Amino acid sequence: MFYIQPLNRLRKFFHNLGFWRSTGIFTALFLSIILLIKIAIAQQPVTLNLLMTAPDADPWRQGLVKDFESKNPGIRINIIEGPNATNLIEDLYTSAFILGDSPYDLVNMDVIWTSKFAAAGWLLDLTNRMTPQELAAFSPKDVEGGTYEGKLYRIPLRSDAGMLYYREDLLKQVGLKPPETFEQLMNISKYLQRNDKVRWGYIWQGRQYEGLVAMFMEVLEGFGGFWVNPDTLEVGLDRPETLKAIAFLQNTVKQGVSPPGVTTYQEEETRRIFQSGQAVFLRSWPYVWPLANQKSSKINGKIGIKPMVHAPGQSSAACLGGWGLGISKSTKHPQEAWKAIKYFSSREAQRQFILKAGYVPSRRELFTDPEIVAKYPHFPQLLKVVDSAVLRPPIAQYAQTSDILQRYLSAALTGRMTPENAMKSAADETRRLLKAGQAKKPA
Amino acid sequence: MTKLDTIKSREQRTGWILILPALILLLFVYGYPIARALWLSLFTQNLGTELKPVFSGLDNYIRMAGDGRFWQSFWITSVFTVVAVLLELLLGLGIALVLNERFRGRSLVRTAAIIPWALPTALIALAWAWIFNDQFGIVNDILLRLGLIKTGINWLGDPNLAMVSVIIADVWKTTPFISILLLAGLQSISPDLYEAHAIDGATPWQSFYKITLPLLMPQILIALLFRFAQSFGVFDLISVMTGGGPGGATEVVSLYIYATVMRYLDFGYGSALVVVTFLLLILAVAIASFLLSKIRKRLSGVA
Numbered sequence: 001m002f003y004i005q006p007l008n009r010l011r012k013f014f015h016n017l018g019f020w021r022s023t024g025i026f027t028a029l030f031l032s033i034i035l036l037i038k039i040a041i042a043q044q045p046v047t048l049n050l051l052m053t054a055p056d057a058d059p060w061r062q063g064l065v066k067d068f069e070s071k072n073p074g075i076r077i078n079i080i081e082g083p084n085a086t087n088l089i090e091d092l093y094t095s096a097f098i099l100g101d102s103p104y105d106l107v108n109m110d111v112i113w114t115s116k117f118a119a120a121g122w123l124l125d126l127t128n129r130m131t132p133q134e135l136a137a138f139s140p141k142d143v144e145g146g147t148y149e150g151k152l153y154r155i156p157l158r159s160d161a162g163m164l165y166y167r168e169d170l171l172k173q174v175g176l177k178p179p180e181t182f183e184q185l186m187n188i189s190k191y192l193q194r195n196d197k198v199r200w201g202y203i204w205q206g207r208q209y210e211g212l213v214a215m216f217m218e219v220l221e222g223f224g225g226f227w228v229n230p231d232t233l234e235v236g237l238d239r240p241e242t243l244k245a246i247a248f249l250q251n252t253v254k255q256g257v258s259p260p261g262v263t264t265y266q267e268e269e270t271r272r273i274f275q276s277g278q279a280v281f282l283r284s285w286p287y288v289w290p291l292a293n294q295k296s297s298k299i300n301g302k303i304g305i306k307p308m309v310h311a312p313g314q315s316s317a318a319c320l321g322g323w324g325l326g327i328s329k330s331t332k333h334p335q336e337a338w339k340a341i342k343y344f345s346s347r348e349a350q351r352q353f354i355l356k357a358g359y360v361p362s363r364r365e366l367f368t369d370p371e372i373v374a375k376y377p378h379f380p381q382l383l384k385v386v387d388s389a390v391l392r393p394p395i396a397q398y399a400q401t402s403d404i405l406q407r408y409l410s411a412a413l414t415g416r417m418t419p420e421n422a423m424k425s426a427a428d429e430t431r432r433l434l435k436a437g438q439a440k441k442p443a
Numbered sequence: 444m445t446k447l448d449t450i451k452s453r454e455q456r457t458g459w460i461l462i463l464p465a466l467i468l469l470l471f472v473y474g475y476p477i478a479r480a481l482w483l484s485l486f487t488q489n490l491g492t493e494l495k496p497v498f499s500g501l502d503n504y505i506r507m508a509g510d511g512r513f514w515q516s517f518w519i520t521s522v523f524t525v526v527a528v529l530l531e532l533l534l535g536l537g538i539a540l541v542l543n544e545r546f547r548g549r550s551l552v553r554t555a556a557i558i559p560w561a562l563p564t565a566l567i568a569l570a571w572a573w574i575f576n577d578q579f580g581i582v583n584d585i586l587l588r589l590g591l592i593k594t595g596i597n598w599l600g601d602p603n604l605a606m607v608s609v610i611i612a613d614v615w616k617t618t619p620f621i622s623i624l625l626l627a628g629l630q631s632i633s634p635d636l637y638e639a640h641a642i643d644g645a646t647p648w649q650s651f652y653k654i655t656l657p658l659l660m661p662q663i664l665i666a667l668l669f670r671f672a673q674s675f676g677v678f679d680l681i682s683v684m685t686g687g688g689p690g691g692a693t694e695v696v697s698l699y700i701y702a703t704v705m706r707y708l709d710f711g712y713g714s715a716l717v718v719v720t721f722l723l724l725i726l727a728v729a730i731a732s733f734l735l736s737k738i739r740k741r742l743s744g745v746a
Contacts, residue, residue, distance in 0.1 A: 094705060119490045120708060208690035264600070264689075396490035400707045407512060410690055425511060432506050436487050436499070436712070 046336045047076045048105040050325075053089055054081040059357040067352070068343050075336045077106075086110055087210075097122040097328075105331040106340060109154050111145040111322050111391070112210075112398055118148035119396030124327040124334060126341075127152045137347070141320050141389040142362045148394065153326050155345045156362035160321030162218050163385040164309060165274065165282040165292070169302040170197055178306050182222065182248050185281060185309045189257045192280055200279040201257035203270045204249070208410035211266055213392065213402050214319040215283055216409060219245040221317030221390050222310035228393040228401060233434045237405065237427040244311075246412055246419040263414050275299060283308065285321065286360050289378055305381050307388045320389040322362065360386070397433060404429045477721070484715035490708050503715035512691070512699060513716060517723075520695040523606070524674040527613045531670060532663070534614065535621030540655075542622065543629045553626075560619040568683035571612035575599050575684075602692030605685050609693055613680055617673075621666045628662030629655070664735045668728065675724055696720050 014022040052060065057079050065077045082089045090113055096102040097120065109117060117123050130152070135143055138156055146154030164185075166178050170192055179185040189201020205211040213227075220227060225241025228234070236242065252258040259273070267284060271291065274282040277298040282288070293300050307316035325344060327337045343349055347363060354361050354372060360382065366372055367383035393401060408426035411417040417425075484503055486496040507513055542553055559567070574581050575598035583595040598604045632655065640650045678697040681687065687694035687702075700720070704713035 091705065094708070098705075098708075116490055116708070120494055396493075397707065397709075400709065403512075403702075407691060429509065429511065432509060434491070436489070436491065436502060436506055 045074050045076045046333045047078050048331075048333060048337055048340055049078050049080060049103055050106040050108055051080045051082050051089060051092060051104055052108045053084050053086060055084060057081045059353070063353050063356050064344055064349055067349065068340060071343070072336075072339060075340065077340060080104075093117070097330075100330070102328050102330045104328050105333055105337050107326040107328050109324055109326055111142075111154075111156075111320055111324070112402075114146055114154045114324075114326070115148045115394045115396050115398055117326065118151070118153045122329055123153040124329055124331075125151050125153065126155065126327065126338075129338060130155070137365065138345075138362050139364050139386050139389070141386075141391060142322060142324070145320055145322070145391055145394065146324050146326075148396075154324040155326070155341050156322060156324040157345055157350070158323045159360045159362045159386055159389075160285055160323075161318035161360070161382075161385050161389050162214060162283060162285060162321075163305050163307060163318055163382075165284060165288060166304050166306065167198070167280050167299065167302055168304040170280055173197065178304065179281075179309050181312055182219075182309050183312075186251070186255065186257055189280055190255070193256070198278065198280050200259055200273065202252055202281040202283075203258060203265070203273050203279045204252070204262060204283045205265055205267060205270055206249070206263035206410075206413055207266050208406050209266060210402060210406070212409060213405050214321070216245065216249075216405070217319045217390060217392060218283070218308045218317045219248060222308060222314055223248070224311065224314045227405065228395060228430065228434070230391075230393050230395050233395070235427045235430045235434070237423045237430065242423050243419050246409070246423070249413060250419070263410070286382060289376075290358055305378055305385065307385050316388040317390045318385045318388045320391050322360070324362070395434070400433055401430055404433070480714045480717045480721075483711060484718045486711045488709075488711040494708060494710075496711065499711070503712050504719070506712065507715055507719060512694075513696075515691065516694045516696050516699040517720075519606075519693065520675055520677075520697075523610060523613075523677065523693075523695060524671060527610050527617075528667060528670045528674055530610070530614045531618045531621050532667065534618045535666070536625055536663075538618065538622040539625035539629055542626050557619045557623055559616050560623075562616075564616065564679045565683050567616055568612065568680045571608070571615075572599065572684045575608045599685050600689050602689055605689060605693050609681050609684055612684060613674070613677065616680070617670060621670065624666045624669075625659060625662055628659045632658045660738050661735070664731065664738065668731045668735070671731065672724065672728060675720075675727075 017025070060079055065079065069076060082092055089108075090110070093102075093104065093107060093113075096104060097117070102122070107117065107123065135152075139159055142156035142159050143152070146152055146156055164178075171178060171188070174192065174195070174197070176188055176191075179188055185202060192198050193201055205215050217227065220242060223241045223245045225239055225245060226236040229236070253260055253262060262270075267287075270282055270284060271288050273279050274284075274288070275292050275297050289303075289305065291297070292303055307318060310316050325341045327334055327341070331337055345362070347366070350361050350363055351366060351369065351372065353359065354366060355375060358376065361367065361372075364383065364386075367379045367386070373379055392398065395401065404426055408417065408422040408429075412419040412422035483496070485498060485500060487499040487502060488494060488496040538556060542549065542556065573579070577583060577595045577597040577600060580595070580598065582598065583592070586592045587595065596604065598608045636654050636658075637650050640654060645653070676697050677695055678701070681693055681695055682698060682701075685693045687698045696716070700713055700716045703709050703716060707713075
């Protein structure tokens with residue numbers, strides 16, 4: 001065969017060289033190959049891995065990432081598309097971090113994961129990387145949502161907050177102003193329903209899931225109550241304010257203001273009812289606005305937004321959501337990762353991103369930016385909502401705490417337990433949970 | 444006398460030496476994880492302690508006593524197990540009796556009958572989730588075409604119906620296992636017994652009741668035992684079909700433990716949950732095998 005001859009010649013050559021010399025040649029060859037690979041790697045751009053839900057990936061790739069990479073040729077952002085459900089993204093990050101060497105350099109975090117990831121020691125402390133002046137440009141609650149025990153771990157990119165949508169046209173017809181209190185909301189609803197203007201009054205999310213406690217936070221704070229105080233870990237679920245909040249939600253169904261099925265609805269079900277023109281009021285997130293104002297929508301141009309209603313003497317509360325970026329502790333490129341975060345959270349990058357994708361900004365000045373307002377006229381009003389934001393308790397064991405409240409709140413709302421019993425059990429379980437962690441904190 | 448003893452003891456020693464590798468392996472594979480879970484359950488190791496283990500005695504067990512979610516999931520698991528295993532037993536017995544008869548194409552049917560058992564559970568669960576889908580599911584489609592319902596039923600969205608759905612899927616998947624096991628038992632029963640019974644004037648129902656059922660009892664109990672232990676630890680089927688929802692209505696113990704460890708990172712408490720579930724399961728299996736040995740004794744006493 002054709003390769004036998006050269007092979008034989010080669011063998012002869014090495015035979016003539018002798019053992020030591022041929023070993024030397026091989027070693028030299030080997031080392032120079034390693035050296036060449038090393039040089040090649042060093043000149044390769046640094047790749048930063050970032051996991052996010054698949055629908056989010058496209059707007060990122062087209063806008064932010066492209067601009068960043070063209071400005072920083074040495075850094076590439078590799079966006080990994082995960083499942084659509086955010087809790088599955090959380091699970092993927094969690095298992096990657098538990099196993100130790102996480103493949104992700106940047107961590108795209110929902111506001112409620114920050115405390116968990118920070119307490120588990122998976123994130124780099126970013127406290128000293130931004131001056132207080134730089135941080136002041138962001139909405140204060142968005143920044144607070146990125147801190148855990150006084151240290152900053154997450155830079156907010158996108159904000160999100162719950163609010164009240166209302167049918168401006170219907171209220172104008174009967175000459176009423178949008179409601180400020182729970183009672184007004186009930187009365188306006190009943191009045192419009194009685195006069196056959198609309199089928200339902202108020203639509204909210206009552207299914208047992210994270211959205212239920214987000215909605216409940218707003219009602220609870222609106223009555224002056226609290227869930228868990230993050231500093232003292234005091235639990236306020238068995239206080240009278242909580243029972244008042246539950247009574248309000250129960251009454252919406254009992255008095256026919258909300259449909260009985262409301263205890264099985266998530267965001268999308270509630271939006272469909274509102275968008276089909278069947279309800280006056282809706283509690284939801286900013287994503288509803290563009291959808292409800294589509295050309296095909298029945299309520300196109302007929303709606304307004306305002307901060308959530310509250311009890312007399314109390315103030316509005318908007319449950320804060322939103323996303324931000326942190327840096328994984330196991331990353332090999334913390335400097336490059338910070339550069340990326342710095343760029344993504346910069347004023348100009350956010351501005352472009354918002355104009356393209358319509359997300360809610362984390363920088364306050366952008367809400368009143370002329371170009372943005374020209375495209376999204378409701379943003380100044382949205383700023384009022386964001387300014388009334390409240391955080392779900394930023395404690396390490398938030399996921400467990402939330403699941404306890406979800407179970408008992410759902411039991412109370414669907415009549416499987418009395419509100420008193422349900423909230424007593426919820427408060428007791430929460431206290432036991434937090435005590436189990438807190439009392440034995442290593443000094 | 445002494446010589447006999449030495450032979451016996453020598454044999455015993457050889458026996459021990461031969462069994463030693465297996466014992467060591469078992470110790471590593473089963474003993475170590477169990478002991479480790481027991482040990483870990485005495486510590487608090489969660490996000491509150493920044494994932495560092497802190498000794499806390501029986502705190503985890505005290506917390507468990509007041510944990511409504513654990514007892515709820517325990518109850519759900521028990522209901523799921525009892526209903527599913529009983530249905531599987533009845534159906535499996537019926538199928539085994541049919542497959543034991545002679546008919547054309549029997550071997551083909553026997554092979555086909557085991558297919559559900561041979562398929563991967565996660566795939567089956569995905570298929571069943573689609574079958575029960577409220578918009579595009581075939582169950583709703585059939586019911587709508589038959590005119591039994593007016594609008595699609597949200598099978599996996601209603602707490603009770605979701606439970607029914609996962610039980611149906613589980614029964615479909617594991618009935619073949621029971622029927623194959625019982626078929627083997629049926630084939631070991633001598634036809635002479637039926638012949639003699641028939642000569643005595645017994646009806647088929649009487650011979651089923653007097654011969655088949657008692658002689659099949661050991662296989663039935665073994666099948667029950669296997670299925671009970673397996674069904675109590677069900678994870679993949681429910682995780683894929685409902686993820687424990689809606690509102691925790693199908694959350695079995697293994698899903699709760701998974702959430703406690705993987706989502707809440709509450710390792711100490713998760714271990715305590717594992718230990719208690721493990722002990723309760725051991726207890727149930729012990730009772731079952733006690734019954735099994737009792738029935739075996741009674742049968743051998745008759746023979």
